[in-house]
Amino acid sequence: MDKVLVVGGAGYIGSHCCKALAASGREVVVFDNLSTGHEDLCLWAPLVKGDVCDKAAVSQLFEDHQFSAVFHFAAKSLVGESAAKPAFYWNTNVSGTMNLLDAMVHHSVPNIIFSSTAAVYGEPDRPLIDETQTLAPINTYGRTKVACEQMIRSYAEAHQLGYVCPRYFNAAGADADLETGEDHSPETHVIPILLEAARGIRGKFSIFGDDYATSDGTAVRDYIHVTDLANAHVAALDHLVLGGESVAVNLGTSQGASVKELIEVARTTTGKTIPTEVAPRRAGDPAQLVADATKAQTLFNWKPTNSTLEQIIDDAWRWHLKRF
Numbered sequence: 574m575d576k577v578l579v580v581g582g583a584g585y586i587g588s589h590c591c592k593a594l595a596a597s598g599r600e601v602v603v604f605d606n607l608s609t610g611h612e613d614l615c616l617w618a619p620l621v622k623g624d625v626c627d628k629a630a631v632s633q634l635f636e637d638h639q640f641s642a643v644f645h646f647a648a649k650s651l652v653g654e655s656a657a658k659p660a661f662y663w664n665t666n667v668s669g670t671m672n673l674l675d676a677m678v679h680h681s682v683p684n685i686i687f688s689s690t691a692a693v694y695g696e697p698d699r700p701l702i703d704e705t706q707t708l709a710p711i712n713t714y715g716r717t718k719v720a721c722e723q724m725i726r727s728y729a730e731a732h733q734l735g736y737v738c739p740r741y742f743n744a745a746g747a748d749a750d751l752e753t754g755e756d757h758s759p760e761t762h763v764i765p766i767l768l769e770a771a772r773g774i775r776g777k778f779s780i781f782g783d784d785y786a787t788s789d790g791t792a793v794r795d796y797i798h799v800t801d802l803a804n805a806h807v808a809a810l811d812h813l814v815l816g817g818e819s820v821a822v823n824l825g826t827s828q829g830a831s832v833k834e835l836i837e838v839a840r841t842t843t844g845k846t847i848p849t850e851v852a853p854r855r856a857g858d859p860a861q862l863v864a865d866a867t868k869a870q871t872l873f874n875w876k877p878t879n880s881t882l883e884q885i886i887d888d889a890w891r892w893h894l895k896r897f
């Protein structure tokens with residue numbers, strides 16, 4: 574049986590990916606330092622506790638197992654923190670990725686799927702973003718992800734690695750069986766924050782700007798169900814195994830939803846009023862960030878099937894009630 578390594582598999586997207594990989598018949602091993610992940614979400618694989626920045630620990634992992642592919646989710650990903658702690662971000666995200674690539678080359682592991690982000694595009698100049706959009710990150714987090722993508726390309730050229738760098742738009746929702754879901758602390762993602770406001774765990778939900786040039790004035794984003802993301806990762810590996818080209822691709826739904834639309838669906842789903850307030854726009858928040866995800870759909874023969882706002886918020890709400 575194929576054995577795959579999921580680095581950061583105790584985290585939000587990584588744990589959903591472990592479930593999808595196990596369902597596809599792969600044996601999975603998780604490597605995670607549990608800095609933001611959770612041991613109880615490692616249900617589909619043994620957990621090897623370790624830090625991707627620890628080169629010796631990474632080498633030992635590859636000595637102990639012969640992997641056929643690496644999925645690399647482990648990263649620091651808070652934009653504000655990345656501004657305050659650049660060394661921490663460059664070390665974890667970039668040096669950590671280099672440690673993995675070195676071990677892959679040394680042990681002849683052929684394929685890597687690396688978690689990238691829409692933050693590589695910065696503030697795009699078009700409403701629907703395809704992969705030809707210039708990479709122009711506006712924060713340290715985004716810069717480290719661009720650097721990782723470029724490093725992966727260099728290693729691929731020199732050592733014949735196959736790679737896919739999926740650039741996620743807004744990952745959201747939770748496993749429909751509620752076996753895993755989102756559990757970040759502090760929580761920075763809009764849907765869990767909205768649900769916390771619905772439960773009264775936090776005060777009013779802040780709408781950052783209601784005077785954007787969008788249909789209702791609030792910012793528009795592309796929300797993709799985490800299960801669809803996970804399935805796309807399995808499809809990306811299948812693509813590489815069949816000899817498909819190495820690529821960076823957007824993973825989104827190609828559909829935008831505004832903050833006001835989120836609030837309305839959340840009110841209906843939860844049956845709660847959800848108090849809101851309008852706050853000033855945040856620096857670096859574009860009016861609209863929506864993927865043109867045609868390339869991933871075509872190359873991987875994949876499409877999102879769980880990503881209606883209703884399903885995303887229903888699954889996230891049920892997870893919230895179970896977990897918190």
Ligand SMILES: NC(=O)c1ccc[n+]([C@@H]2O[C@H](COP(=O)([O-])OP(=O)(O)OC[C@H]3O[C@@H](n4cnc5c(N)ncnc54)[C@H](O)[C@@H]3O)[C@@H](O)[C@H]2O)c1
Pocket residue numbers: 580581582583584585586587604605606607608609610611623624625626645646647648649650665669688689690691740741742743744745757
């Ligand atoms: N959540 C999103 O909407 C989103 C959007 C775009 C990109 N991404 C990217 O997707 C990936 C996963 O994001 P997530 O939301 O699941 O985050 P997460 O924090 O839930 O998961 C990251 C996992 O990596 C582990 N980790 C962190 N540093 C590590 C280290 N040095 N060594 C070993 N393990 C380490 C954490 O413990 C955690 O389990 C990240 O690379 C992130 O940049 C996420």
